[in-house]
Amino acid sequence: MPIELKMPALSPTMEEGTLARWLVKEGDTVSSGDLIAEIETDKATMEFEAVDEGVISQILVAEGTDGVKVGTVIAMIQGEDESAAPAKAAKPAPTEVKAEAPAAPPPPTLVATPAPAPATPAASSGDRIKASPLARRIAAEKGVDLAGLTGTGPNGRIVKADVEGAKSGAAAPAATASVPAAPAAIPDFGIPHEVVKLSNMRKTIARRLTESKQTVPHIYLTVDVRLDALLKLRGELNASLEGRGVKLSVNDMLIKALALALIQVPKCNVSFAGDTMLQYSRADISVAVSVPTGLITPIIVDAANKSLSTISTEMSALAAKAKDGKLQPHEFQGGTASISNMGMMGIKQFEAVINPPQAMIMAIGAGEKRPFVVDDALAIATVMSATGSFDHRAIDGADGAELMKVFKEFVEKPLGLVA
Template sequence: MPIELKMPALSPTMEEGTLARWLVKEGDSVSSGDLIAEIETDKATMEFEAVDEGVISQILVAEGTDGVKVGTVIAMIQGEDEGAAPAKAAAPAPVAAKTEAPTAPTPPPPVAAPAPAALVAASGDRIKASPLARRIAADKGVDLAGLTGTGPNGRIVKADVEGAKSGAAAPAPTATASVTTAPAAVPDFGIPHEVVKLSNMRKTIARRLTESKQQVPHIYLTVDVRLDALLKLRGELNASLESRGVKLSVNDMLIKALALALIQVPKCNVSFAGDTMLQYSRADISVAVSVPTGLITPIIVDAANKSLSTISTEMSALAAKAKDGKLQPHEFQGGTASISNMGMMGIKQFEAVINPPQAMIMAIGAGEKRPYVVDDALAIATVMSATGSFDHRAIDGADGAEMMKVFKELVEKPLGLVA
């Protein structure tokens, strides 16, 4: 019998995702391990592999569809030894879907692709169309009511809209636009603008950081750190590592310094858990990386016990994967503390928002020449400001201050980073 291809859970916390792109079409043969789709989660766009052999007999969820629940049947695979006849037997499914389903008997899995119908109901009309088709229709001025859908269950898809003539009745695009326009609380005041759809990542960032500021009492502690010795050591290490193709960044060295500081002050290497607290014996550092769709934090695991060259190599690889949207869940989920460096953009100082369940994040500002007292005399030194944000439910101010002091000492006397 046909094999159901279901929306996968690509991470332990994933409940739904966006079917970003199909890499196959109906009639294509697939084997175990073949890439068949790209799924956008709240953190990255990940490739989905086939685990069975056969022919894609039916695609039930169009690419571009948001909010597809984990476990939803998104396509059907016909086993290669079953012949073509069984595949046609699935054809009545769309007919069953057209009768209002709440009172109908439980349909076979192909009909259970419910996400598109739910989206249509939310729009206030009964037209079945993918989000991508709706956007294209709005741009072209096409009335969706006049189109016949060729997608699953008679759903209007991209190809249907692109083949239609523009200039159809205007009311439909207007109604469609109302789904994606800004809420009434944000008037546009007649200013020219475009409505930009939020990615799953941006939605998650907005939700989690709002929760963080509402639920986590932040305390901020700032130290000025002299960088001259660290910069000198970095130059010497890079000269010796050049033949190995390794080039240390300042951030690589700060990752190591933060990890060592957390191990030396374990009261800051924790997570608040209501009536209990998790005390970590390993420092896994989440490193903020900016990507086109938002921000993601790949993790350097056990950074305190890794060499600077290993941290540099791992960080370069993780940053590249992050920018390509190819990070695997274990590479960005977890971490005991975070570091966010905006110094390369000239930001002198800032206060970062804690990413729960972590209890601290280090915000790194730009290293710059400043007047500085060196050996009781005023001199010019390269100085940066580092600000630690701490969850005050789990970390007392005195403990946060001790950790910041250790971090400052490690950076100013950097031989401890290579010992």
């Protein structure tokens, strides 16, 4: 019988997506692992692979269609050993079904776990787990147990996104609270305006930040940090790296400083998970990057144990991919803490909103010349304000203060960043 090709959940927060482009057409033969479509999720534009062999007998959702719910049938595949006739019996695409169809099932509930598709546990035949060859290879490389995954492909098949999501997001808490929808309309009071459609990313940002401020008790702690020694060391390091294609930024060094501080103050390298708390032994730093459709946080994995040049190279590559919408799930899912730097925009100080399930985020302001007491005398120094936002359910004020103190020490005595 024909195989239904359904809209997959390509990120933990994805409820719907935009079918940006078909890479195949009706009548094309596809094999497992072939790329068949590009799908815009709430985070990036991602490639969707086939998990079955056969012929594309019917495309049910046109490219460019947005708001396609996870689980919607988007195409039909005719098995290689079947005639084309059964394709006529394919179910109509539920994408076109509007709210007036009361029998339609509700969309999946948002949860903070990898690949929250409305799928059942991974389908199997006897003792054989159904998974695409690419998913099996990635699982073998990463040491992921396929038996514990939920497949989002056709008939519960495990696909690449399921394995990648499990690798980076397996430690997330069970579920997040639902957030009330915004009012359907607001008065414009006769003011000239245009209606701007929200991107999938902007919708997700609005939902998650509302959820964070409503459910996470934030505590804010600010320190003033002298940057003169760090700027001097940065200049010396960049001189030594000249010709190697690496130029360290202040942000690269602050990423390393935060990572080292989290390792030294492990009580802040945590996630709150209801009756339990996840205590991380590795510092993965999510770095806020502004993109045309909103904000995304690619991750420098194990930043405490990487050299500054490695952090700089990885950050440049991740930022470029983020701006092109080409980040893969494992590059932005996870992280144990975040850093957001608005200093280059001249912002002196701000308080950032925590990105659950993380329990802290560091907000970095501009480095500027200020009157400052140096060796008990008033002098001019380059100073920045750094504000840590902490989830008070998981992190006490004293522990947050200790992290800010250690972070300040690493920045003001920066040789510890290269030791």
